Amino acid sequence: MIAIENVSKTFTLHNQGGAVIPVMEGASLTVAPGECVALVGASGAGKSTLMRMIYGNYLAASGRIMIGDVDVARAAPREILALRRERLGYVSQFLRVVPRVPTRVVVAEPLLALGCGRAEALARAETLLARLNIPERLWELSPTTFSGGEQQRVNIARGFAHEYPALLLDEPTASLDAVNREEVMSLIEEAKQRGAAIIGIFHDHAARDRVCDRVVDVTGFTPARVA
Numbered sequence: 001m002i003a004i005e006n007v008s009k010t011f012t013l014h015n016q017g018g019a020v021i022p023v024m025e026g027a028s029l030t031v032a033p034g035e036c037v038a039l040v041g042a043s044g045a046g047k048s049t050l051m052r053m054i055y056g057n058y059l060a061a062s063g064r065i066m067i068g069d070v071d072v073a074r075a076a077p078r079e080i081l082a083l084r085r086e087r088l089g090y091v092s093q094f095l096r097v098v099p100r101v102p103t104r105v106v107v108a109e110p111l112l113a114l115g116c117g118r119a120e121a122l123a124r125a126e127t128l129l130a131r132l133n134i135p136e137r138l139w140e141l142s143p144t145t146f147s148g149g150e151q152q153r154v155n156i157a158r159g160f161a162h163e164y165p166a167l168l169l170d171e172p173t174a175s176l177d178a179v180n181r182e183e184v185m186s187l188i189e190e191a192k193q194r195g196a197a198i199i200g201i202f203h204d205h206a207a208r209d210r211v212c213d214r215v216v217d218v219t220g221f222t223p224a225r226v227a
Contacts, residue, residue, distance in 0.1 A: 001031060001032065001033050001067070001068060001165055001166050001196075001197035002029075002030065002031040002054070002066070002067055002166055002197045002199065003030045003031075003064070003065075003066040004027055004028055004029050004030070004050075004054070004063070004064070004065050004066075005028050005063055005064040005065075005066070006026055006027070006028055006062065006063040006064070007024065007026075007027040007028070007050075007053060007060050007062070007063030007064070007065060007073065007221075008022070008024055008025040008026065008027070008060065008061045008062045008063055009022075009023050009024040009025075009046075009049060009053060009058060009060055009061055010022050010023060010061050011023055022223040023046060023049060023222070023223070024046050024049060024050065024053075024218075024221050024222065024223070025221060025222070025223045026221055027046075027050060027063065027218070027221040028063075029216050031166075031197040031198065031199055032197060033165070033195040033196070033197050034192050034193070034194075034195045034196070034197070035192070035197060035198070035213050035214075036188065036192055036198040036199075036200060036211050036212045036213055037198070037199050037200070037212065037213065037214055037215070037216055038199075038200055038201070038202050038208045038212040038214075038215045038216070039051070039199060039200070039201050039215075039216055039218050040215045040216070040217050040218070041217050041218040041219040042219065045217075045218050045219045045222060046218045046219075046221060046222060047201050047218050048170070048201070050218055050221070051090075051168050051170060051199065051201065053065060053072070053073075054067070054072060054088075054168060054199065055072075055084070055088065055090050055168055056072045056075070056080040056083075056084070059073070060072075060073040067083055067087060067088050067166050068087060068165070068166075070083050070087075085110070085113050085114065086114065087164060087165050087166055088164060088165075088166045088167075088168070089110070089159050089160075089162065089164035089166070089167045089168070090159065090167075090168045090170075091155060091156055091158075091159035091160075091167070091168070091169045091170060091172050092155065092170050093152070093155075093170050093171050093174060094151075094155070095143055095144075095151040095152070095154055095155045095158075097142070097143060097144065099142055099144050100142050100144075101142060102139065102140045102141065102142065103129065103134065103138060103139050103140070103141060103142065103143045103146075103154055104122055104125045104126055104129060104139040104140070105122070105125070106142075106143055106154060106158060107124075107125035107128060107129060107154060107157045107158045107161055108121035108122050108124065108125035108161060109158065109161075110158065110161045110162040111124060111125075111161055111162055114162065121161075124161055125157065125161060126139065128157035128160060128161060129154070129157055131157075131183055131187075132153040132154075132156060132157050132180060132183055132184075133153070133179065133180055133183075134150060134153055134154065134157070138150070148175065149175055149176065149177075149180075152174070152175065152176070153176075153180060156172060156184055156187070160187050160191065163191070163194060163196070164191075164196060165195070165196060165197065166196065166197045166198075167191060167196050167197070167198045167199075167200075168198075168199055168200070169188070169198060169199070169200035169201070169202075170200070170201050171201055171202070171203060171204075172184050172188070172200065172202075172207075173185070173202070173204045173207045174203065174204070181204075181207070185207060185210060185211060188200075188211045189211060192211070200212065
């Protein structure tokens with residue numbers, strides 16, 4: 001479902017005379033349906049950079065990033081938007097939403113964007129919010145007023161509202177208490193069981209050992225390590 005082939009990335013420092021800095025080269029990995037792969041490596045090794053290229057936030061300098069039959073490295077913006085809507089989910093560490101939109105609508109938005117009935121989408125959102133222990137009294141409030149931990153759980157609920165065939169998870173258990181951590185682990189396991197291909201960054205070693213089938217050290221993709 002996910003196939004990354006010989007991907008490279010550079011950054012151009014326009015405020016320093018246009019200097020070009022190579023940050024990744026030769027990145028290659030595949031993730032099969034129902035498999036979870038963890039990206040590992042020291043801070044600054046390129047884990048987040050690779051995730052952002054897969055999601056289309058960063059443009060790859062070369063190579064292919066296949067999500068099903070779509071090459072993110074060459075896709076037009078409208079194709080990437082359609083891919084994110086239908087097939088590629090992303091749970092980031094930070095919740096970014098329009099202010100004043102009720103929490104249950106925020107979580108339901110991925111389903112509403114697909115044309116799901118409003119009642120069905122909101123019911124799914126409420127199930128996830130309850131499962132992640134967001135009090136019902138908060139569902140009609142904007143999550144921008146919530147604590148960091150509550151916002152993280154809303155973000156997770158939103159990311160799992162639609163059954164995406166491919167998922168990117170950036171520290172999904174960071175700062176969670178034991179009860180909510182267990183719920184997130186269960187959501188990931190359920191996604192694997194239904195055949196989702198998952199790439200994640202997990203600094204929680206116990207979580208990584210539980211849900212990940214293997215690890216890929218992105219240090220091997222830095223230019224200094226390329227043979």
